[in-house]
Amino acid sequence: MLRQEGSIAQNIKLKRTRDAVTSAIQAAIDRLTQVNKIPDNGLVLFCGENFDTNEFKCFMFSPPEKVPIFFYRTDKSFHTEFLEDMIEESDVYGLVIVERDYATIGILKGARVQVLEEFEGFVPGKHMMGGQSQRRIDRIIEEMYANFLKEVGEKVNAFFLPFVENKKMKGILIGGPGYAKKDFYDGDYMDYRLKKLVLQPLFDVPDQGDAGLKELIMKAQDLLKNQKYVQVENLLEEIKYHLAKDDGLVIYGIQDIRKALQMGAVDSLVVYDEPGSELEKLAQEAENYGAKVYVIGDELPDGEWVKKTFGGAIGKLRYKVY
Amino acid sequence: MSQKPHLNLIVIGHVDHGKSTLIGRLLMDRGFIDEKTVKEAEEAAKKLGKESEKYAFLLDRLKEERERGVTINLTFMKFETRKYFFTVIDAPGHRDFVKNMITGASQADAAIIVISAKKGEFEAGMSAEGQTREHIILAKTMGINQMIVAVNKMDLTDPPYDEKRYKEVVDTVTKFMKSFGFDMSKVKFVPVVAPAGENVTQKATHMPWYNGPTLEELLDQLEVPPKPVDKPLRIPIQEVYSISGVGVVPVGRVESGVLKVGDKVVFMPAGKVGEVRSIETHHTKIEKAEPGDNIGFNVRGVEKKDIKRGDVVGNVQNPPTVAEEFTAQIIVIWHPTAVSVGYTPVLHVHTASVACRISEITSRIDPKTGKEAEKNPQFVKAGDSAIVKFTPIKDLCVEKFREFPALGRFAMRDMGKTVGVGVITDVKPKKIDIK
Numbered sequence: 168m169l170r171q172e173g174s175i176a177q178n179i180k181l182k183r184t185r186d187a188v189t190s191a192i193q194a195a196i197d198r199l200t201q202v203n204k205i206p207d208n209g210l211v212l213f214c215g216e217n218f219d220t221n222e223f224k225c226f227m228f229s230p231p232e233k234v235p236i237f238f239y240r241t242d243k244s245f246h247t248e249f250l251e252d253m254i255e256e257s258d259v260y261g262l263v264i265v266e267r268d269y270a271t272i273g274i275l276k277g278a279r280v281q282v283l284e285e286f287e288g289f290v291p292g293k294h295m296m297g298g299q300s301q302r303r304i305d306r307i308i309e310e311m312y313a314n315f316l317k318e319v320g321e322k323v324n325a326f327f328l329p330f331v332e333n334k335k336m337k338g339i340l341i342g343g344p345g346y347a348k349k350d351f352y353d354g355d356y357m358d359y360r361l362k363k364l365v366l367q368p369l370f371d372v373p374d375q376g377d378a379g380l381k382e383l384i385m386k387a388q389d390l391l392k393n394q395k396y397v398q399v400e401n402l403l404e405e406i407k408y409h410l411a412k413d414d415g416l417v418i419y420g421i422q423d424i425r426k427a428l429q430m431g432a433v434d435s436l437v438v439y440d441e442p443g444s445e446l447e448k449l450a451q452e453a454e455n456y457g458a459k460v461y462v463i464g465d466e467l468p469d470g471e472w473v474k475k476t477f478g479g480a481i482g483k484l485r486y487k488v489y
Numbered sequence: 490m491s492q493k494p495h496l497n498l499i500v501i502g503h504v505d506h507g508k509s510t511l512i513g514r515l516l517m518d519r520g521f522i523d524e525k526t527v528k529e530a531e532e533a534a535k536k537l538g539k540e541s542e543k544y545a546f547l548l549d550r551l552k553e554e555r556e557r558g559v560t561i562n563l564t565f566m567k568f569e570t571r572k573y574f575f576t577v578i579d580a581p582g583h584r585d586f587v588k589n590m591i592t593g594a595s596q597a598d599a600a601i602i603v604i605s606a607k608k609g610e611f612e613a614g615m616s617a618e619g620q621t622r623e624h625i626i627l628a629k630t631m632g633i634n635q636m637i638v639a640v641n642k643m644d645l646t647d648p649p650y651d652e653k654r655y656k657e658v659v660d661t662v663t664k665f666m667k668s669f670g671f672d673m674s675k676v677k678f679v680p681v682v683a684p685a686g687e688n689v690t691q692k693a694t695h696m697p698w699y700n701g702p703t704l705e706e707l708l709d710q711l712e713v714p715p716k717p718v719d720k721p722l723r724i725p726i727q728e729v730y731s732i733s734g735v736g737v738v739p740v741g742r743v744e745s746g747v748l749k750v751g752d753k754v755v756f757m758p759a760g761k762v763g764e765v766r767s768i769e770t771h772h773t774k775i776e777k778a779e780p781g782d783n784i785g786f787n788v789r790g791v792e793k794k795d796i797k798r799g800d801v802v803g804n805v806q807n808p809p810t811v812a813e814e815f816t817a818q819i820i821v822i823w824h825p826t827a828v829s830v831g832y833t834p835v836l837h838v839h840t841a842s843v844a845c846r847i848s849e850i851t852s853r854i855d856p857k858t859g860k861e862a863e864k865n866p867q868f869v870k871a872g873d874s875a876i877v878k879f880t881p882i883k884d885l886c887v888e889k890f891r892e893f894p895a896l897g898r899f900a901m902r903d904m905g906k907t908v909g910v911g912v913i914t915d916v917k918p919k920k921i922d923i924k
């Protein structure tokens with residue numbers, strides 16, 4: 168099949184794209200010919216060149232769970248969506264932020280917060296109006312508002328019901344500025360199965376988008392104590408607090424952390440995710456010493472800070488070590 | 490439209506301190522609200538058993554606002570004094586709607602801050618979480634220097650109309666504003682009772698100890714800011730209407746340059762070009778708009794989906810800058826722990842609010858000398874000033890403060906609070922195709 172694709176690729180007009188696709192297909196064929204038996208969980212193969220960095224990458228592996236489908240695609244990016252579920256923690260929380268004319272729908276899985284959709288409703292404000300038809304216009308505005316809430320409900324249903332059906336949805340958080348969230352919850356805009364999952368109270372959240380979702384989670388942290396996102400964020404906030412106070416309760420640098428571990432002084436440790444590195448070893452050691460270890464990547468706002476500023480590992484101490 | 494000079498005035502302050510009531514009263518006293526609207530507001534207030542709120546109902550027209558007794562959206566109204574033609578923007582005081590207040594403040598030349606003198610209410614507004622405090626900071630950040638402080642609810646002080654309480658409020662607010670760099674010669678105070686109209690357009694009958702000007706007289710002491718007509722055109726968009734039979738009508742305030750009917754303009758970050766077919770302000774058609782004008786303008790060649798709040802309109806020859814990354818000097822005014830690389834607050838610049846990630850903290854600045862105190866610090870905390878680089882999470886139009894002040898200053902907010910303010914010193918532009 169790949170050979171056939173290879174000859175189709177000869178028809179691509181842009182030379183650069185044609186070359187990239189052809190070499191990706193050839194690389195895939197080369198790798199496949201080395202495999203004599205398909206593993207039980209199936210086989211996954213990604214090949215391609217990144218035009219920005221001119222890097223050519225090819226990955227072949229057998230995933231931790233059975234690959235559910237046969238899928239072949241030539242595209243701008245790697246299609247990992249079928250695999251994501253395998254590495255995801257299965258608990259999912261639905262997130263909704265709704266106000267009069269704007270809404271964000273998202274999910275929280277483990278340490279990942281994801282915006283599914285952010286959209287605006289065309290509910291006009293007040294200032295273009297006045298005069299004769301004032302009341303009529305006010306009524307129309309209220310109607311548009313109700314229609315917008317309906318649209319939000321429909322989208323929430325479409326996004327969240329599949330999670331309910333495969334029993335992954337643990338709860339739904341609703342937030343937003345002012346009263347629209349209450350109107351949304353009270354009105355019958357959501358499917359009854361989703362409504363049952365809504366956690367109380369509804370939260371006051373002034374922002375939308377990614378920032379709004381993160382605020383919603385942090386405001387609901389008491390309900391989400393066991394979520395990795397909340398735990399790591401709280402730990403990092405605590406670390407920053409001690410850093411700002413400069414009270415010696417924070418430790419970084421692989422050498423210093425190792426020393427503190429040996430003294431049994433490390434309470435918890437945040438390590439940047441870098442497979443095969445010294446950091447990975449450190450995380451393993453820390454676990455052996457009984458410290459709470461959180462491995463984080465760039466999905467958290469502070470991932471980059473931990474990596475760049477502290478060489479990828481920073482911990483909170485039980486007591487001052489020097 | 491009136492030949493008098495035009496000023497944009499925003500009314501700000503903590504929730505329920507009486508902003509809408511004060512403006513409702515002022516406009517009604519001077520006959521700027523038609524009879525029908527007044528009747529309708531009175532009836533609606535009666536029906537909800539809230540007769541005392543009839544003045545606020547003149548501005549709070551949404552069902553949600555009336556039932557809950559709070560302002561949510563900005564209301565724009567016009568009125569005239571002896572000297573000026575005003576567009577007055579009634580802002581919400583509720584903490585959840587601070588972003589709407591910022592949008593309004595970014596379009597204003599002057600502000601009335603309404604502060605309740607009632608025991609407990611004044612203190613709530615000035616507390617660390619209070620919006621009297623936060624709005625003062627944000628108004629200054631958005632470039633408002635002229636301010637009228639209306640000390641309201643003087644009938645509810647203990648004892649009523651207490652001069653001592655008034656002085657206490659004035660002193661506390663003066664101290665706070667000074668610490669934020671206000672030139673106090675441009676800040677004026679007046680004690681008022683909004684529903685009774687005391688010191689609004691008429692001298693108070695219950696406060697003989699006050700001999701100063703009324704609120705209306707203070708409005709005539711405001712000054713018109715200079716108009717940067719020679720600079721390239723910049724209009725941050727506040728709202729977009731799509732009117733059937735007419736087309737797309739973006740609404741916003743001209744910050745610099747001149748807009749004329751027939752001009753070819755570009756909407757950034759979309760890069761879409763359109764032709765201006767008509768310009769109107771307060772339902773009056775005009776041929777050209779200048780800095781300070783609040784306008785709606787009809788454009789041919791663009792669609793509703795190409796434009797949204799926070800976009801900026803400019804000339805095709807000199808389009809607004811979309812930032813790949815920008816450098817700013819910030820002051821952290823409130824943060825429980827520390828601000829570090831990766832921190833992603835929501836930045837409010839002109840009418841836009843976009844989350845921006847701090848990608849580098851270049852240096853910490855000594856507030857006394859203005860010189861670098863530490864290079865590449867691990868973090869900065871409340872009270873610190875720093876030079877940082879921001880990467881916007883979504884396309885965002887900003888400019889250097891030096892070139893376009895209104896598009897180069899911002900407030901940083903996170904978790905519903907203002908964590909800092911800043912000015913933009915440099916912008917690395919992103920390439921956008923103009924189509």
Ligand SMILES: Nc1nc2c(ncn2[C@@H]2O[C@H](COP(=O)(O)OP(=O)(O)OP(=O)(O)O)[C@@H](O)[C@H]2O)c(=O)[nH]1
Nearest residue numbers: 504505506507508509510545559560582642682683
């Ligand atoms: N006694 C007395 N009541 C007042 C005065 N000013 C306002 N009020 C009342 O205070 C309440 C709030 O007034 P509003 O004008 O809605 O306050 P606001 O500042 O516009 O509130 P938001 O827009 O929601 O922030 C209403 O019930 C008013 O009638 C005053 O001077 N004296």
Ligand SMILES: [Mg+2]
Nearest residue numbers: 508509559560
């Ligand atoms: Mg109000």
